[in-house]
Amino acid sequence: MDIFINGVGVISPQESNSGFPDNFKNYSAEYLKCIEPNYKDFINPIQLRRMSRILKMGTAAAKLCLTDSVVEMPDAIITGTAMGCIEDTEKFLSTMIENKETLLTPTSFIQSTHNTVSAQVALMLKCNSYNYTYVNRGFSFESCLLDAKLMINDNEANNILVGGFDEITNNHFSITKKIGWWKEPINSFELLSSKTTGSIAGEGTAFFMLSNCRTEKSYARFAGIKTFFMPSDKNEIKENINEFLTENELSLSDIDTVIYGLNGDIQSDKVYYSINDELFNHSNSLYFKHLCGEYHTASSFAFWIASEILKYQHIPEILFVDAKQKSEPKNVLIYNHFQNRNHSLIILRK
């Protein structure tokens, strides 16, 4: 059954909630932070005061998506986040350590659980339907897509709100920097020319309305999703790509555009370049992490990029890895991996 992307709501380090911005922002900071909207437009001010940043970003992006899709009540809400609500977790944890387990208040504990955003969206909408949160690193957003696909195939839902989100904080950044995740600050637009290991940290939240019928709002079709864990070598990756395309009744030559999860790490990017050389020489090669930074659910940002490209049949120049446009975008493959452990393939079609 065809699945249509009927709405988007994005809060990212770029200045847009839907539709490509006129100018993309570059950064030279240690990490890329989201450009946040005026939340009063979406969330009641009494609630707003108690909400952490990611909770605000998540619920606002969900609301933007609902408005964009003109769906008032989704039949399911499915979110994906690897790290959940870091700010509230850190707050409760630090206070607990400082005060030696005394004088604690519950708010940050309540809001520290991974399902806080999906629960908050359900609460705001008074939505009693199916509600899930996936938390498996680079498979978190991907699991939402798979779940939504199952639901639509099984006729269990017409409109499903799916979203991916992860936030960066100072502490989370400096802790993960200790294990080599991040580069020294560089110009984000020069991500691929740094020739060093590590990436540039980022964050974002992106929600989508996946539906079983086309509307005038439809961006594109979401055709397929596959994840694979810790492939032992390049051949296993190629095998997975070939199997996935066959399952979707597509051949390598049908894929005119590939969006790679290139993150500037000279080691872990190698696999993208060799897959590009060996399988997708004929396709447009794009990347996106210079615009949003690296985070576990960055594939949700790529999902947004692909949706816009297919809807408007336009690929902004800034997305190209090297060559110029080779063909019209009809079948877009997103290939992303996190730390060479969580590999995922997503197909969107015109």
Add this chain to the structure above:
Amino acid sequence: MSKRVFVTGLGIISSIGKNVSEVLDSLLNSRTGIGEVKILNTIHRDIPLGEVRYSQLELAELAQISQSKGFTRTSLLGIIAANEAVKNSGIKVRDDKRTALISATTVGGMCSSEDLYLDFLNPESKNNLEYIDTHDGGDSTEKIAEHLGLKGFITTISTACSSSANAVMLGSRLIKNNLADRVIVGGTDALSKFTLNGFNTLMILDKELCKPFDENRVGLNIGEAAAYLVIEGEDSCKERNAKIYCEVKGYGNANDAYHQTASSPDGVGACMAMQKALSMSKLTPEMIDYVNVHGTGTPNNDLSEGKALANVFNNKIPYFSSTKSYNGHTLGAAGAVEAVIASLVMNNNFIPPNLNFKTTIHELGFSPVTKLMTDIKVRNVLSNSFGFGGNNTSLILSAI
């Protein structure tokens, strides 16, 4: 969607036993695992916990891991229970693309990071670097997947206290959609100061042993556990002539959409979850022989769940008990712990009594099972798991 899904393997470690047979023995002898704090390094010595009474090194040994640096307590518990479930089912999982793993957790690696956080934050410190990337929810799942050599789909669910019931549900849907032949489903959560203090600030912890469904209940006891079930499609079962414990007959997921932590007074979400599960199973309420209730022991949950039961069962309430009076509330693992218990109940013809119960909740007028029932045929079990964020899930497991 018509493919049947069966439970063919069980694995568990909780405060009442380090494997299925120890847990069964405790249930048959009304032995609780909840007691004085022995392992967790907390100042709250007066709050009873359902601890797994083994140290990190002892758990590593049970998990058959020689070098346990970088393994959190959550991961070790998970590996022990997943190992047992796989062994118990007799399936070969290494390098098999058709075996998936759906695990659940709420605590994740917090049990380690809360002790190492200051070290993590110190830019000079090079200690415990191997624990930095174990804080998140996916770590324990991926440790299990690596340990078992899995090549199929893996993911992690975190929907508070219904997390691992949702893992059973998603696993069944994968099999019905032919995306896997076998799925290891379940969850793992170790005790942490973070959750203990969190629940303590909410003032929902009982300083005595919890008394689910008692008029004078005051709160819950938290516990730690891991539990996994191997679930399998009917073709795969037939092909290898698998031993079958029971069938996953129905499931339902709904959101209460009432409050971030409290249940709605009439248990709207709970009702919906149970009704969805019943309707999928094509069973009538009278056919449910036993309900393993969520029954945390908090004033709010038990009343709300009780009203939902009265509604769904039209006041003809089946036998029911809360086994949280044995294991404590094991959070993300609870749904799977209770699914394992449901399987044991049907295969051993008993109903475990609800411990510490004295007085019927006045507003409800019905009571749980309080004495061990043996030689009783239990054909259909409804198992409830409700969580923060209004995330409610009900499962129906049936004897075959």
